[in-house]
Amino acid sequence: MYLRIDRLQIELPQPKEADPNAAAAVQELLGGRFGEMSTLMNYTYQSFNFRGRDKLRPYYDLIANIATEELGHIELVATTINLLLSGSTQPASPEDAPLKVVKDVRNVHHFINTGQAALVGNAMGGHWNGDYVFSSGNLILDLLHNFFLEVGARMAKLRVYEMTDNPVAREMVGYLLVRGGVHALAYAKALETLTGVEIPKLLPVPKIDNSKFPEARKYEQMGFHRKLYRYSPEDYKEIAKIWNGPSPDGSGDLEVVDGPPEGGPVPNLPEVPEVFAPEYDPAEIAEIAARLMKG
Numbered sequence: 001m002y003l004r005i006d007r008l009q010i011e012l013p014q015p016k017e018a019d020p021n022a023a024a025a026v027q028e029l030l031g032g033r034f035g036e037m038s039t040l041m042n043y044t045y046q047s048f049n050f051r052g053r054d055k056l057r058p059y060y061d062l063i064a065n066i067a068t069e070e071l072g073h074i075e076l077v078a079t080t081i082n083l084l085l086s087g088s089t090q091p092a093s094p095e096d097a098p099l100k101v102v103k104d105v106r107n108v109h110h111f112i113n114t115g116q117a118a119l120v121g122n123a124m125g126g127h128w129n130g131d132y133v134f135s136s137g138n139l140i141l142d143l144l145h146n147f148f149l150e151v152g153a154r155m156a157k158l159r160v161y162e163m164t165d166n167p168v169a170r171e172m173v174g175y176l177l178v179r180g181g182v183h184a185l186a187y188a189k190a191l192e193t194l195t196g197v198e199i200p201k202l203l204p205v206p207k208i209d210n211s212k213f214p215e216a217r218k219y220e221q222m223g224f225h226r227k228l229y230r231y232s233p234e235d236y237k238e239i240a241k242i243w244n245g246p247s248p249d250g251s252g253d254l255e256v257v258d259g260p261p262e263g264g265p266v267p268n269l270p271e272v273p274e275v276f277a278p279e280y281d282p283a284e285i286a287e288i289a290a291r292l293m294k295g
Contacts, residue, residue: 002068003233008079009072010175010219011264015083015168022164023084024106024123029077029160029176031121031128034152036073036176038132039183042149043067045135046142059139061236062190062243063146066183068231072260073176078118080172082269085116091273098274115277117269143191150184151205158206161213174215178224181210186228190242200248225249227257 031037047064050056088111092098102111109125110116121127134145154177161173181204188199210216210225219225228243230236240256247254271282279285 002071003231005260005263006266007263008076008266009069009179009261009263010076010171012076012080012083012267013167013171014267015086015166018087019084019164019166019169020088020102020105020107020110022166022169023081023110025160025163026077026081026084026123026169026172027107027119027121027125028123028156029153029173030074030081030118031126032123032156033129033132034149034156035122035128036070036077036153037120037128039149039153040067040070040074041130041133042135042146043070045133046146049135049137051137056139058238058241059143059190059194061238062186063142065228065231065236065239066186069179069183069229073179076172076176079267080168081110081118082116083168083267084166085110086270086272088116089272089274094274111275115275116272117277140191140194143187143194147184147187147191147199150180150187154180154184154204155206158208170213170215174210174213174217175219175224177210177213177216178219181225182228185248186239186243193242203248220251223252223255224261226252227255227261229257229260231260 029035043063044067047060047067050060050063053060088102088105089098099111102108105111107119107123107125109119109121113119119125119127134142136142136145157173157177157180161170161177164170184203185200188203191197191199204210210220226247228239230239243254243256245254246252271278273280273282
């Protein structure tokens with residue numbers, strides 16, 4: 001079962017203006033082949049399907065625990081998209097065509113299929129696909145796939161970073177570059193214990209340090225690249241058998257942290273009556289909610 005906390009893993013800056021085309025690019029990091037939906041569902045189903053769990057507990061704990069962190073990653077990316085979309089249009093009567101200003105944006109699905117909000121899809125508007133989930137049942141093969149998936153996700157993040165200088169998008173990407181690096185290293189270390197192959201030496205892929213990016217460098221200076229958070233009150237403690245020893249960059253020892261990061265608040269997204277979200281007359285919905293609160 002899962003425990004949900006009403007906070008984001010980090011605090012995102014408030015956007016100064018809408019940026020729907022940046023939101024379209026960021027969609028790839030949510031619902032693309034190497035997006036956060038893929039990392040979430042790959043690790044989740046591998047943990048569901050894991051055989052020999054009692055004998056291989058550290059590896060099960062690692063996959064299951066990282067899967068839980070990925071839930072927070074899809075929340076973070078979706079929130080980034082929502083912030084980038086907020087303010088794209090202005091309220092007006094339907095006959096005045098208030099959505100005309102966005103008919104030529106990169107991904108009109110944001111304005112037709114959602115309330116100017118995130119899609120479970122990629123930058124081209126294509127839906128995320130369950131065929132992206134790989135769960136072979138073979139531990140080494142699954143871990144090798146997970147390492148490849150994290151490296152592919154890193155490549156996508158770097159390219160999206162280069163597509164936009166929007167501070168909201170870059171803050172999120174910087175954080176996920178650091179956390180994705182943690183996951184890639186964790187899977188590499190797990191594979192090394194099973195095969196003896198020094199897979200951690202492959203990192204980072206591509207060969208550009210996170211320190212080259214100001215938003216990622218900030219989180220590394222805070223030690224986020226050495227921490228593996230344990231997302232459970234009592235379980236998944238055996239990840240410490242894999243996540244230990246000195247950090248590859250020589251900045252300190254790897255550390256398992258009991259509990260999630262402190263994080264930041266979930267933004268309160270404004271109403272968008274021109275797309276009927278939450279309704280054409282938001283005040284009426286708010287009045288109904290207020291009556292429920294009194295009850």
